[in-house]
Amino acid sequence: MKAPDRPDALVVSASFLRAVFGGSAAAYSLQLGQACSSVVVVHLLLPSDSSVRLSSDRLCFTPENCHQPQLVRVEALENHAQWSVITHRLFSLDRNYDRVATPDVVVQTEATPLECPLLTFGGLMTKRKAAALGPTQSTRLDILAALPAAAEDASVDPFEGGAAAQTQDVSWCVSHLASGNHFSVAAVVQPKRVTLLSWGLNTNGELGNGTMTSSPTPQQVVTFPLQLQREPLSIAHVSCGKHHVAVITGQARLFTWGNNKYGQLGLGDFSSRTQPEEVHFALATLSSHRRALRVMHTVQRGGNNVTHVACGAAHTLFVTHQQQILGMGYNQAGQLGVGHRLQQRKGWRSCTPIAVESLRDQSILDLAAGQNHSACALSNGDVYAWGCGDDGRLGGGKLGEGVAAPTLITLLKEVSVRARAVRCGARHMAVISDSDLLYMWGANDFGQLGCRDQKPRSRPFLLTTPALLAEGVEDVALGEFHTTCVTSAGKAYTWGLNLRDNSALIGSHDTPQRIGLPDKERVRKISCGWTHTNIVTHISADEASASGQGTTFDRKMERERLLQRKAEVARWRAFVATGMHSSQTETRSSAGFRRRFADERVYRRD
Structure with missing residues (x-):
């Protein structure tokens, strides 16, 4: 049955978007064309081979908020040019909106120019060097030296090893960047691989390299625990707390490491980790049995599980695919948002994720x-x-x-x-x-x-x-x-x-x-730690691009x-x-x- 033609049912703010890999996300808004008598659910659909990620795959309009626009964030996941189409499907008991035809949004993803410099200002590890460089100069990190050599034979399994000749791939760009207390973590993309790098203080294992040795230069994070069924590593999001780190992989799995004094890693105990470990949150935290079954089905079929994560000083929050916020770690000030501060005899802390009920759905x-x-x-x-x-x-x-x-x-x-x-x-x-x-x-x-x-x-x-x-x-x-x-x-x-x-x-x-900054050098990504700043720049090839005219x-x-x-x-x-x-x-x-x-x-x- 063909959907009724109602182009005014859903008002889309933009029919075309451009998302740049490693840059800021694009966004557009959706709004109902007229009042609704019942709840209207908008499903946002992408092709299976799409290289973009949406902030949510469904939005809900009610008779009370039907005139309010709702934003959708669009991020590029892969460093290559591609066209994707976001399709909207409406479902409602209101016949004016149920299964009506709606406009699509075309998204063009653009590749980030490779070899983007990474600049760092301040911080304990660069104190002497920064003071010597002057007020507006910076330290340029040598990313290339930390990257692994690429095997000439792509058939060689990196888990099994091999005797293939090794070459250095000089092309790279920073896709994700986060900073904590005197340390930083960056996801670096090369044409055939993604490498997670870290540098700075490592007193609590926050560098994730299996040691507690600090390093002023980038080092590789232990990435084997982050890889799923020997698939290439991909990173969707990175966040740093004061002394801990959280990473979401391309398969929407959440990994944490570093200080765990208050349970902020969400691993069921209070022991710190020096390398990534996956967070398995209990399905019971998602309230109803029906909701738990939906989550289990989503995980079993390989769908998204965790979509966003944010690290505080000693607590961590994350969002599931079902738009549920969960938190773990220190909660004496109520920063987990669960409606109470936990119990003093337990140290005001939780080592397992707890759901934020007031923002459910x-x-x-x-x-x-x-x-x-x-x-x-x-x-x-x-x-x-x-x-x-x-x-x-x-x-x-x-x-x-x-x-x-x-x-x-x-x-x-x-x-x-x-x-x-x-x-x-x-x-x-x-x-x-x-x-x-x-x-x-x-x-x-x-x-x-x-x-x-x-x-x-x-x-x-x-x-x-x-x-x-x-x-x-x-x-x-x-x-x-x-x-x-x-x-x-x-x-x-x-x-x-x-x-x-x-x-x-x-x-x-x-x-x-x-x-x-030098001429023709534009800033693409920024990150602030407790006492330092990291900036990823891009050297523009033409004057118009450098001036921001485009x-x-x-x-x-x-x-x-x-x-x-x-x-x-x-x-x-x-x-x-x-x-x-x-x-x-x-x-x-x-x-x-x-x-x-x-x-x-x-x-x-x-």
Whole structure:
């Protein structure tokens, strides 16, 4: 039976998208054309050979939220050019929407140019070198030296070994990058393989190489446990906590390693690991028996299991294919979001994943974790935060009040700000809206909020730096006391504390400062550790690309985004003019510091 032709049933914001491997994800929104009388479920379908990944494979519209657009994030999984078509299928008891024909979205994936330099600023392992290089220079890591030699005979099984001649493949690019406390992890892609590298401090096994020996140069992570049925290793996501790491493979399996004092690895005990080990979460945590059977069926047929992961200082959160958030690790401030803080006699910790029930069946767009707080963004653009509320980091308008369950940040919703990305630093937070504007709040001891002072903010505020408004923020990364962002023009800006040159600038800056890079070099990916910053750059082959102008299609899309940003800025300024945005601040008194460090003393001991 042919589906009824109702092109206006589902409104798609874009019919064509371009996703670049190793770069920021593309996004588009879906919205119902008219009110619905019953729940409408939208299934997003991809070809079996597609090289893209979606933030969710289904969205749900209700009569209450039917007029709200819902965002879908699209990421390129493989480093080659390909065309994919996203098909939408509607199911509902409302006959106006059930099985009607809807528009498709065409996605073009682009390969990342190989040999992209990786720059690092600051950190304990590069302290002397960074100080000698000067205020705007950096250390360029020798990635090629750490990569394995490629066998000439592709038929040789790497598990069995072989006597084939070895050659060095000089082509590579960084697809994923994450940073912790004085260490970093990167997934490096070559034409025929993916290698997971790590470097920095290794006091808790966070480098994942089976030892506890630190290394200032990249080393290979033990990758055999990450490979499934002798399939080539592929990486979908990487996240670093203060002293631990979590990785999602291309088969949607979750692996963790490093410090496990609070059970943040989710392996059922509190022993640290020096190499990757898979997390097997109990199906009972997913509530109903029917839901558990669906998960079991998904796993058995090789479908997705874990789609996203975020590591905090001593806790870990991840999202399953069924859009369920689970968490493990330290929970004294309620940062796991389970509605309570666990029991003191158990050390306020859990070594097995626990479900966040209050967000069940919500479509999760993004997830973030900080020192002792967490946050997520839903597909409808709403942002929820939970955990410690000191410094106003939860964005609810109050200083010092924490919550143990996800709580909506109402201010963003009041101004119709729809988040497409959320990030957590140690004690501050950031949101990028769907029009590429940057909002920040929380601790501001060293100007890490970029608001021209050093007072904390308990409500989100818009960064109105002219360069960020004009170019739009593509991605942002938060450290302990500093922040770094990259714009759509490929320029990097940083602000906050410059301890050990971690922001590539001398001193503390409370407004965004551009990081100086060589001509024709654009920033593709950024990552902030506790006290250091990593940047992946791309050397453009032509002047137009280096200036961020791009193709005619890119210029057209940027003009549309600029109009969206102007409209959102106008809404924000009108809202501020009403006096309703009275962002509560607090002076840095000695009493405030005593309360703050008393709350976080456990992390400074680790």
